[in-house]
Amino acid sequence: MIRLRGITKAYGRTTALDGLELDVEDGEFFCLLGPSGAGKTTTLKTVAGLELPDAGTVELDGRDLAGVEPYDRGVAMCFESYALYPHRSVHDNLASPLRSPRHRLPAAEARARIMETAALLGIEALLDRPVGQLSNGQRQRVALGRVLVRPARAFLLDEPLSHLDAKLRQQMRAELKAIGAVRRTTTLYVTHDSVEALALGDRIGVIRDGRIVQTGTREEIWYRPHDTEVARAFGRPRINLLPGTLTENGAFRSAGGGIELPVRAEAPPGTEVLAGIRPRDLSLTAPGHELTGTVYVTEVLGRSVEVTVRLGGGAGPGARPPGGGAGPETGAGPETGAPRVSLVAPRADTRGLGPDDPVRLTLRPENLLLFEADRPRRPGRRIGTR
Numbered sequence: 490m491i492r493l494r495g496i497t498k499a500y501g502r503t504t505a506l507d508g509l510e511l512d513v514e515d516g517e518f519f520c521l522l523g524p525s526g527a528g529k530t531t532t533l534k535t536v537a538g539l540e541l542p543d544a545g546t547v548e549l550d551g552r553d554l555a556g557v558e559p560y561d562r563g564v565a566m567c568f569e570s571y572a573l574y575p576h577r578s579v580h581d582n583l584a585s586p587l588r589s590p591r592h593r594l595p596a597a598e599a600r601a602r603i604m605e606t607a608a609l610l611g612i613e614a615l616l617d618r619p620v621g622q623l624s625n626g627q628r629q630r631v632a633l634g635r636v637l638v639r640p641a642r643a644f645l646l647d648e649p650l651s652h653l654d655a656k657l658r659q660q661m662r663a664e665l666k667a668i669g670a671v672r673r674t675t676t677l678y679v680t681h682d683s684v685e686a687l688a689l690g691d692r693i694g695v696i697r698d699g700r701i702v703q704t705g706t707r708e709e710i711w712y713r714p715h716d717t718e719v720a721r722a723f724g725r726p727r728i729n730l731l732p733g734t735l736t737e738n739g740a741f742r743s744a745g746g747g748i749e750l751p752v753r754a755e756a757p758p759g760t761e762v763l764a765g766i767r768p769r770d771l772s773l774t775a776p777g778h779e780l781t782g783t784v785y786v787t788e789v790l791g792r793s794v795e796v797t798v799r800l801g802g803g804a805g806p807g808a809r810p811p812g813g814g815a816g817p818e819t820g821a822g823p824e825t826g827a828p829r830v831s832l833v834a835p836r837a838d839t840r841g842l843g844p845d846d847p848v849r850l851t852l853r854p855e856n857l858l859l860f861e862a863d864r865p866r867r868p869g870r871r872i873g874t875r
């Protein structure tokens with residue numbers, strides 16, 4: 490297992506890691522997800538020993554790694570910018586990690602591992618080709634192969650699928666976790682792609698500004714996001730966030746007053762909040778709590794359709810937006826007119842639906858999320874409901 494405690498790392502005046510704490514359990518596949526510059530690569534390099542923290546401790550399988558050289562740590566790391574030998578064949582690139590004195594394997598075992606790794610990554614046919622002649626996606630698979638080919642205490646993978654086209658990425662994503670070596674080995678996997686994190690991670694750690702904001706299973710992150718930024722990071726189309734306040738009995742009332750949603754928030758009446766509604770939790774047909782509005786725009790997403798609805802029209806007194814409503818992108822603020830929400834519906838439910846058509850939406854209140862209102866540089870935290 491990998492354990493990071495109080496890791497701080499600054500480059501000049503830039504703080505890359507700011508008291509980072511992280512536990513990756515034995516054999517776990519842990520995805521570290523965060524935006525560019527959040528500190529993901531620095532975290533991996535700190536575990537690998539390629540960067541030394543200014544403060545804090547790194548442990549691998551209970552052993553403190555302070556003072557341990559990178560090649561003695563027993564970790565295998567794959568960088569986004571891959572270090573390969575361009576003039577040597579794919580086979581040689583895969584074989585060279587097994588030739589180093591530290592990792593030397595008997596020839597037959599080495600050959601078996603190379604063939605197994607190449608087969609799993611779909612590069613058997615390329616084994617004799619010089620790496621310099623390969624496409625970026627092929628090179629990336631060779632780089633990943635160099636990591637997986639040798640036994641390690643932990644794999645550290647930095648966006649290893651980023652250069653693959655969408656189809657291959659999806660396929661490799663499905664196969665990666667099935668690889669025996671990956672199943673057995675503690676893996677810390679860095680990505681900025683939330684779909685990838687949800688698909689791969691036994692657990693996910695969300696990193697922001699050099700700190701872990703939330704760690705959890707995909708269900709925990711999805712149903713109990715720590716704050717609005719975590720909620721926005723997962724799910725496309727993005728979660729709808731409607732501004733409003735809490736009423737006397739803890740229900741949600743939208744900023745214009747047109748919408749009331751039956752929740753019981755664990756926060757005082759009058760608290761400014763954002764109601765979080767996932768696009769797939771809104772329906773055009775199912776029974777549930779009703780909202781009304783008019784269609785703003787529809788967009789076909791394969792078998793389903795994203796419908797953006799301007800809320801309020803026809804919802805009764807007080808529901809009409811001031812000025813008739815050219816709203817903003819999504820989840821409008823009180824100052825900007827009618828709030829809009831996106832929903833994802835099966836194509837059959839949206840047949841004949843066009844701009845300005847009135848619609849009734851239903852919502853399952855049990856999936857409703859509530860957050861404190863966002864403040865500058867401080868995303869609103871989730872508020873519990875009873």
Ligand SMILES: Nc1ncnc2c1ncn2[C@@H]1O[C@H](COP(=O)(O)OP(=O)(O)OP(=O)(O)O)[C@@H](O)[C@H]1O
Nearest residue numbers: 500503504505524525526527528529530531532681
């Ligand atoms: N060698 C370096 N010198 C100076 N600043 C650095 C160095 N390495 C990283 N940083 C800074 O530290 C911060 C964290 O960088 P890091 O590469 O860990 O982020 P990341 O989450 O991996 O980003 P990305 O997804 O873009 O790779 C950034 O602000 C970055 O500019």
